[in-house]
Amino acid sequence: MIRTFLLERISWIVFFVVLQVLSLFLALVDQTVSLSSALYYVFLSCILMVIFLFIRYRKETPFYAEMKERDNDLDLTTFPEADSPFESVVETNVREQIDRLKQELSRNQNLLEEEKDDLLSWIHEVKTPMTAMRLIIDRIDDYKLKSQLTFEWMRIDLLLDQQLHQKRIPFIENDLYIEEVELEPLLVDEIKSLRSWCMQKGIGFDIDLQVEQVLSDAKWLAFILRQLMTNAIKYSEQSDITLTSFEKSGRTHLLIKDHGRGIDPRDLPRIFEKGFTSTTDHQHAAATGMGLYLADRIRQAMKIQIEVASKLGGGTTFTLIFPNQNEFTKLRSM
Template sequence: MNFRIKLILSYIGVILAVIIFSFIFSSIFVRQIFVRIIIGNWPHEIDLLLKPQVTMFLNTLRMTLVWSGVMSIFIGIGVALIVSNLTVRPLKEMQKLAKRISQGDYSARIGLKSRDEIGELASSLNYMAEQLTDIENMRKKLVQNVSHDLRTPLTSIKGYLELLEDESFTEEEKIKSINTIQKEVERMETIVKEITRLSIIDGKNYQLDIEKLDLNSVVKESIPIINIEAEKKNIQIQIDSLQKEIFIMGDKEKVKEVIINLLSNAIKFTNEGFIKISTSQNKNYVSLIIEDTGIGIDPEDMPHIFERFYRGEKSRSKNSSGLGIGLSIVKELLYMQNGKIEVESKKNKGSKFTVKFPVAD
């Protein structure tokens, strides 16, 4: 039995119950009133005279109630059909939406904007469809980026391995080929690490160990980890205003990961010049500022740099590895610690990332 039939039967059941109750109550009530008022204390002759009239009146009243009940049933059925149509139609639309989503059509939406419970359910389904659309887009970007970034180093490795089999290759050329293979392996290792980090952050059991931290100390611990990358490109990391203790509330390892990711990103897109790190504090926030003299960010890329798997054209150069999730991970880690990040950039002049943490009590 479908929902519409149940709804109609429930309406009819209510109407029948009201009619039966009204019929019984009216018959008893009217009979008693007539007996008390018209017949009760009158002489026996008048009683005999009026009794047929009272009986006729009661029969007429009874038939009136019966026909009224029949009409009420038909009216009730009509009302039930109208109400059921108004109720069932959006439910059927939701059923169709759920079926389309299950078939992979995440663009489906329900055009229902009522403010009742059904409208709220429709809004929830639309929101779910939007989230699934975003997830599907991210999945496609992930597959595209992984296939692109793995194909290139694998092709390079395969080519150099074939060249190493050539006996005419000199020892110097072999060493150069092996070094190139090593770099390509490191690129693939970076991709695997980023996917692993992403799966950990998305895990339900991902937890933070929040404690009171001296941000300047965490910065000083992070720099040696990333300084090797900077030295390979002859880029100097300048430290400014890190002498005074500045306390924040955060997870030490995750704060360190934020710093390393931002420094690594700055090194990746800085070909010459320097990277400057500084901290400051006001009444509400502790700020960590990382500036570079790199290639900057295109204005068209700026709104998307914190999106997962988004990479501007510069990021697809051969010298750049990764899936385009570094900055998105930074933003998510900061969000978990009640922090936020801002960015300023000018093309070919560099970028400035400002991370803000709440001041520790």
């Protein structure tokens, strides 16, 4: 802060030095002025200048030091009190800006809440005709037509489900209910919902669960599994997807392994980024790049680790590593 203060007052200091040099110059050119007297004057002036700068430093810097150290938030209670006209100008201006920003923030939050509520309401409204459409599709006798319509219905349902969970993610902490979840029924339900797509692509599932229960939230875990399984189905053809669970180092591991085209090594660090699809395959124009992004957001709140191993042409393996009871106990106590 001392260096900043001196830099701010550099014009004063330069002006003072010029005056002292001028007084010495006059003592040299004017014989009536004693050089020793001029030097004595310069010496006293320097002492007074140092004292003056010290006093001004003690008086002016506390306000700006507090400004520098305060958190960059909209809390006006931490704002330092002004002690000079210039500080009052700064304080008034900043307070007015913060008040305006708080009003805009409140207004935008209300608009976002309204938009979220409207979208959630719309999604729930759409679910009704979607259910009716599914019942109508089930009554169709033409197998080929029924399969095509079921697949398109499933795509719409998955997109609606993504939107629904995306809007709920900011409030996931209030919605989590951690319990012992049975893996097999959860996996079977998700496979059934994707059955038409799997039949269309000739994909089967091989389930081998050495550990049948995990500590998690059933609803949000189902969404994560749905995104990983749809991702595996999307990039696989005429092959099986393996679902395996086992315990390692006291934690449950769940593997979702496909034998599809795999992921380019340069894409691996980016697959969980919002909107990222692929740098090598642009044929899947319907891909939104949201599925893995949302799965990653949710798994963070649930303290689940996701590891990815992939090889071009050799398939991809997603590994979910679940927390144990002790880890959840520590999180609740923090």
